[in-house]
Each structure stands twice: as structure tokens, then as C-alpha cells.
Amino acid sequence: MQVTVLAGGIGAARFLRGLVSATGSTHDKPSVTVIGNTGDDIRLFGLQICPDLDSVMYTLGGGADEERGWGRANESFTVLEELRGYGAKPDWFGLGDRDIATHLVRTQALDAGYRLSTVTAGLCERWQLPVSLIPMTDDRVETHVVIDDPDTGQPAAIHFQEWWVRHRAAVAAREFVYVGSDTASPAPGVLEAITTADVIVLPPSNPVVSIAPILSIPGIRDAISQAAAAVVGVSPIVGGKPVRGMADACLSAIDVDTTSAAVAQHYGPRPEGGLLDAWIVDLADADAAPAIADLGIRVEAMDTIFSNPGVASNVAASALKIGSELRR
Amino acid sequence: MQVTVLAGGIGAARFLRGLVSATGSTHDKPSVTVIGNTGDDIRLFGLQICPDLDSVMYTLGGGADEERGWGRANESFTVLEELRGYGAKPDWFGLGDRDIATHLVRTQALDAGYRLSTVTAGLCERWQLPVSLIPMTDDRVETHVVIDDPDTGQPAAIHFQEWWVRHRAAVAAREFVYVGSDTASPAPGVLEAITTADVIVLPPSNPVVSIAPILSIPGIRDAISQAAAAVVGVSPIVGGKPVRGMADACLSAIDVDTTSAAVAQHYGPRPEGGLLDAWIVDLADADAAPAIADLGIRVEAMDTIFSNPGVASNVAASALKIGSELRR
Numbered sequence: 001m002q003v004t005v006l007a008g009g010i011g012a013a014r015f016l017r018g019l020v021s022a023t024g025s026t027h028d029k030p031s032v033t034v035i036g037n038t039g040d041d042i043r044l045f046g047l048q049i050c051p052d053l054d055s056v057m058y059t060l061g062g063g064a065d066e067e068r069g070w071g072r073a074n075e076s077f078t079v080l081e082e083l084r085g086y087g088a089k090p091d092w093f094g095l096g097d098r099d100i101a102t103h104l105v106r107t108q109a110l111d112a113g114y115r116l117s118t119v120t121a122g123l124c125e126r127w128q129l130p131v132s133l134i135p136m137t138d139d140r141v142e143t144h145v146v147i148d149d150p151d152t153g154q155p156a157a158i159h160f161q162e163w164w165v166r167h168r169a170a171v172a173a174r175e176f177v178y179v180g181s182d183t184a185s186p187a188p189g190v191l192e193a194i195t196t197a198d199v200i201v202l203p204p205s206n207p208v209v210s211i212a213p214i215l216s217i218p219g220i221r222d223a224i225s226q227a228a229a230a231v232v233g234v235s236p237i238v239g240g241k242p243v244r245g246m247a248d249a250c251l252s253a254i255d256v257d258t259t260s261a262a263v264a265q266h267y268g269p270r271p272e273g274g275l276l277d278a279w280i281v282d283l284a285d286a287d288a289a290p291a292i293a294d295l296g297i298r299v300e301a302m303d304t305i306f307s308n309p310g311v312a313s314n315v316a317a318s319a320l321k322i323g324s325e326l327r328r
Numbered sequence: 329m330q331v332t333v334l335a336g337g338i339g340a341a342r343f344l345r346g347l348v349s350a351t352g353s354t355h356d357k358p359s360v361t362v363i364g365n366t367g368d369d370i371r372l373f374g375l376q377i378c379p380d381l382d383s384v385m386y387t388l389g390g391g392a393d394e395e396r397g398w399g400r401a402n403e404s405f406t407v408l409e410e411l412r413g414y415g416a417k418p419d420w421f422g423l424g425d426r427d428i429a430t431h432l433v434r435t436q437a438l439d440a441g442y443r444l445s446t447v448t449a450g451l452c453e454r455w456q457l458p459v460s461l462i463p464m465t466d467d468r469v470e471t472h473v474v475i476d477d478p479d480t481g482q483p484a485a486i487h488f489q490e491w492w493v494r495h496r497a498a499v500a501a502r503e504f505v506y507v508g509s510d511t512a513s514p515a516p517g518v519l520e521a522i523t524t525a526d527v528i529v530l531p532p533s534n535p536v537v538s539i540a541p542i543l544s545i546p547g548i549r550d551a552i553s554q555a556a557a558a559v560v561g562v563s564p565i566v567g568g569k570p571v572r573g574m575a576d577a578c579l580s581a582i583d584v585d586t587t588s589a590a591v592a593q594h595y596g597p598r599p600e601g602g603l604l605d606a607w608i609v610d611l612a613d614a615d616a617a618p619a620i621a622d623l624g625i626r627v628e629a630m631d632t633i634f635s636n637p638g639v640a641s642n643v644a645a646s647a648l649k650i651g652s653e654l655r656r
Contacts, residue, residue: 082429101410
């Protein structure tokens with residue numbers, strides 16, 4: 001069974017760990033293809049940083065810091081300390097020493113002319129990743145956030161990372177713009193992975209800044225609409241709050257309530273041109289099930305808080321089961 | 329008194345520490361200008377590395393590892409360990425985490441279009457360097473070494489760092505080529521520093537791979553020939569051996585014996601188109617003084633082993649005194 005997943009960062013990565021376990025996907029014979037969001041990518045200190053791709057790579061490769069939720073385990077921050085010694089800007093982005101090595105290898109290869117998808121495959125080789133990880137595009141696409149500039153009061157667009165990391169999403173977002181997406185193309189393998197999938201999964205990633213940038217690449221949304229596989233989503237919202245991250249600040253910018261039902265409605269039922277065949281919500285949201293079912297989306301309530309790897313495996317197994325049943 | 333020094337790496341840097349002490353040069357009012365060799369520069373892992381400029385900067389800035397003789401004090405090597413985890417090549421060059429921050433700041437600024445001299449001044453600002461440090465050129469000039477390729481037996485040119493660090497200078501050098509020097513220009517301030525100097529000093533740097541690349545930049549040798557200031561050199565050879573480094577392997581390639589007298593003859597007396605007005609040799613080479621004097625070069629023998637900062641100050645003070653006496 002081939003499974004294709006549209007993935008953001010750590011939430012997706014933890015779901016993917018369960019999916020790898022549920023499918024038995026291996027490095028030599030990957031049955032899971034991950035289409036990773038690159039809208040968060042940013043070049044800082046001359047380094048091309050791909051936070052979501054790396055969260056997936058480090059987590060599935062066994063190199064992630066589980067507690068911090070980003071970056072490498074056993075990490076040190078000596079380079080960053082020295083960069084600050086030089087007064088290098090920005091001073092709000094965290095970069096560990098081990099992480100920097102990844103960015104150096106990536107940046108050198110990109111600057112030599114290799115495509116991001118090729119470079120990502122090369123990096124993943126070291127980690128013997130048990131999935132195939134493909135960036136959504138090899139083109140430069142950056143999620144920018146339109147805010148009201150605190151100094152001028154005028155609308156201003158800033159890079160997603162500046163909004164997310166520097167401002168902790170505390171400055172109201174008016175709009176999210178996926179700069180460059182209109183002329184971008186899906187990376188090699190992306191459309192094929194969607195077309196040939198047996199199940200397509202939207203893991204519990206941020207709908208606005210993780211999934212939407214992927215869908216903004218021309219061709220990807222259409223391919224999902226037309227795919228033979230069913231699309232099963234896992235709600236990133238539990239009990240009216242994001243499981244992690246600040247999805248509420250993103251959803252409010254697009255006038256979507258922070259509830260699992262509202263996100264399901266935002267994605268929409270597939271028969272009516274939406275994305276979802278099924279939606280897995282947490283037990284805490286079981287009472288929202290009838291409303292979601294009324295939308296024409298099959299709904300299942302279960303424990304979705306990945307407090308241990310077994311929970312993620314259970315959710316992944318359910319997604320596969322539902323997806324198989326709903327395949328067209 | 330304004331002093332201009334042509335400098336290689338750590339040998340020069342230790343002499344310069346004495347010179348700073350002898351002149352009272354300060355960051356706010358530098359009376360010492362250092363023209364640094366950049367022939368050793370190399371781009372590795374996408375980072376522009378300037379070993380000689382950094383040796384001077386770290387040593388005079390108080391950030392050098394005194395025992396290792398290169399790089400930063402309190403250094404760690406986490407990034408390098410990770411680069412090796414990715415199989416990144418080359419695997420023979422040492423790069424510390426603190427050092428990498430310097431290269432990141434430099435590379436980012438260079439890639440943004442700033443000149444090396446401007447970038448170097450910016451880096452030195454952090455260290456409050458008590459001298460003015462200028463690269464010999466803003467253009468790309470690289471010292472390459474012609475060797476007999478061990479595999480093919482044919483002559484092959486390799487980067488100086490590959491010869492020096494990887495091969496430990498143990499593969500016989502046929503020739504040194506300063507690639508790019510013919511079309512390079514002195515960096516802003518270089519010729520002025522030579523023209524307006526009260527004393528010009530050649531510190532105990534490698535004549536072939538530290539001083540010669542500087543002299544290979546069109547205009548620099550002529551400016552020194554015509555300068556009003558006297559040129560005082562300090563021999564890097566003591567008792568028939570380099571004080572540090574592998575200068576013997578370099579000198580033999582240009583058919584110069586590894587003796588302080590032979591190096592003096594190689595530089596030549598200034599009245600006859602050479603470089604030296606005076607040559608300071610170690611006490612161990614006092615018996616070579618008459619032969620050097622016969623060349624038309626004033627010679628002085630003294631302790632030149634920089635076992636403590638006082639020795640370097642003494643040598644620097646002597647160079648200044650001799651230089652003042654010999655000024656045209």
C-alpha cells in the first residue's frame with residue numbers, strides 16, 4: 001500500500017513515525033511518500049534553512065530533539081553565540097551547531113546548481129530515512145504574513161519565520177501570501193505520488209501555513225481532487241485549541257474558527273470540490289462528529305494526542321483503514 | 329610613527345603582538361597597518377575561509393588558541409563532526425564552531441557584494457583590533473602548488489591548503505603559482521600604507537607562501553622599492569630550520585636553502601632592486617651576520633624565538649629603531 005502525506009513540521013513528523021510503524025515502510029522499500037512544505041524556508045546567515053523538511057528528516061531519522069520540538073538532539077549553540085558576538089542579524093532565530101551542518105551541506109549543493117529535491121534526497125540518505133521525502137517544489141516559494149506595521153500602521157508583509165519566531169504570532173495576521181507559488185512547479189515525483197497513492201493523508205499540520213502552501217503550487221490541488229485514493233485528514237485542533245503551535249492565530253486570519261469542525265469545513269468535502277473524504281478528530285471533539293458528517297465527510301473520533309508512539313500508530317492505522325474503505 | 333607590515337599567519341601575528349606593544353598602537357588610533365596574505369584563502373563547504381587574516385585577527389583580538397596555533401580558543405568541532413556525518417568533502421580541513429561563525433559572517437557579506445577589505449574591517453571591529461588589517465587584494469588570488477601527481481606521475485596543481493594541510497607539505501613542490509595575481513589589484517589602502525610608512529617590516533613569515541603572494545600583486549613590490557621607509561625583515565629561519573611551519577619544503581622548491589642568510593639573499597638588498605635594508609636574525613645565526621652584511625643588508629642578531637611576549641616586543645622595538653635609522 002502506497003501512502004502519500006502532505007506534511008508540515010513536527011506534528012506531521014510525529015504522525016509519520018506512527019505511519020512508518022503502521023505501514024512497515026523502510027528506507028530500501030519506502031511505502032510512504034512525504035510531500036514537505038517549504039514555504040517556511042528562509043535563508044539566514046547565507047544558509048538555506050528548511051525547517052519543515054528537517055523536522056521530518058530529524059524525527060524519522062532519529063536525530064530530533066524530542067523535548068524542544070525542533071532541531072537536533074544533543075545540540076549546542078556555539079556558532080550562534082559567535083554570530084551574536086559579531087552582531088549578525090537577525091538575532092531572533094535559533095540555529096544549533098549540528099543543524100548548521102545540515103544547512104551548510106544543503107546550501108553548498110543548492111549553490112552548485114542542484115535542485116532542492118535532489119539535495120533533500122542526498123541529506124536523507126545519511127539518515128536512512130524510512131520514507132521518501134520530497135519538497136513540494138524546487139522553486140523558491142516563501143510564506144509571507146501581512147500585518148499592520150506597528151510603527152507606521154500601514155500593512156506590511158514579513159517572512160513567516162519573522163512573524164512566527166520573532167513575534168510569536170502575537171501580531172495580528174491579516175493575510176498569508178505564498179510568494180512565488182503562482183509560477184512554481186511541483187517537484188519531480190510530487191504529482192506521481194498523489195496520482196499513484198492508495199491513500200492520501202493530511203496529518204495534523206497547520207492548515208494555513210503548512211498545508212495551504214503545498215496546495216498553492218499549481219497542479220497539486222487538482223491532482224488531489226482527481227486522485228483515485230481517498231483523502232483522510234487528522235485534525236490539528238483538539239478541544240478548540242491547536243495541539244501545538246499557534247494555528248489559532250493563523251486560522252483567525254482566514255476567518256476559520258479554531259475547532260476541528262471548522263477546519264473540516266474549511267478543507268471541505270471532496271465530492272463538492274473540497275479535499276476531505278474523511279476526518280479523524282480527537283475524542284475531545286466527538287460531539288462535533290455529527291456536524292462534520294453532515295458536511296459529507298466521514299468522521300472518526302479517537303485519541304489523537306501523540307503522547308506516545310503507539311497513539312500515532314493507532315491514528316495512522318485508522319487513517320489507512322478508512323482510506324482503503326473509501327478508495328474510489 | 330606609522331609601521332606597515334606584510335603578514336602571513338601565526339608567526340606574523342605573534343610578532344605583531346610585540347609590535348603593538350612597542351608602538352602603543354590602539355584600535356582608535358592604529359599606528360600599525362597590516363597587509364595580510366590572502367593566497368591561502370579557500371572556499372570550503374560554501375564558506376570563504378581566510379586563514380592568515382583570521383590568525384592575525386584572532387591573535388591580536390585575544391581570541392586565538394595559543395597552543396594549537398590556529399583557530400579560536402575554547403573551540404569545539406561539532407559542525408565539522410556533523411559535516412563528516414554527511415560525508416561532506418574535504419575531510420582533511422579543520423574548522424571549529426566559533427571559527428565557522430566568522431566564515432559565515434564573511435561569506436554572507438562577500439556574497440552580498442561587499443569587498444573583502446570592507447568585510448575584514450567589519451570583522452575586526454568586533455575584536456577592537458589594535459591595528460589596521462587590510463587584505464593584500466580584494467580580488468581572488470589563490471596559491472596553488474605544482475606537484476607530481478602520485479597516481480599519474482604528471483605535474484598537477486593543487487590548492488595550497490590541500491598541499492599544506494592534507495599532504496603536510498610532504499609531497500615535493502615543483503613550483504608555487506599565485507593564481508589570479510596577474511590581474512589582481514592591491515586592496516584600497518595597501519599602496520598608501522606602503523608609501524606613507526615610516527618603517528616597513530617583513531615579520532618572520534614564510535617567504536614563499538606568505539610574503540611572495542603579497543608581492544605578486546602588481547604594484548606592491550614597486551611601491552616597496554620606491555618607499556621612503558626602510559624595510560626591515562625578521563628571519564623566519566633559525567638554526568637552519570623554520571621556527572614553525574614547513575617553510576623548508578617551500579624554500580627548496582625555489583632553490584633557496586633553509587638558512588637565514590639564504591633567505592636574506594633571496595629577498596636581496598634594496599639598493600640593488602631587492603627588498604631588504606636590514607635583516608634581524610636569531611642569536612643562533614649570529615655567525616651568518618658577516619655574509620649577510622656583505623650582501624649590503626644591515627644585520628642584527630638577537631633572540632627571535634617568541635617564547636614570551638617580551639621577546640616579540642624586543643624584536644619589534646629593534647626593527648623600529650633600525651628602520652628609523654635607515655629611513656631614506
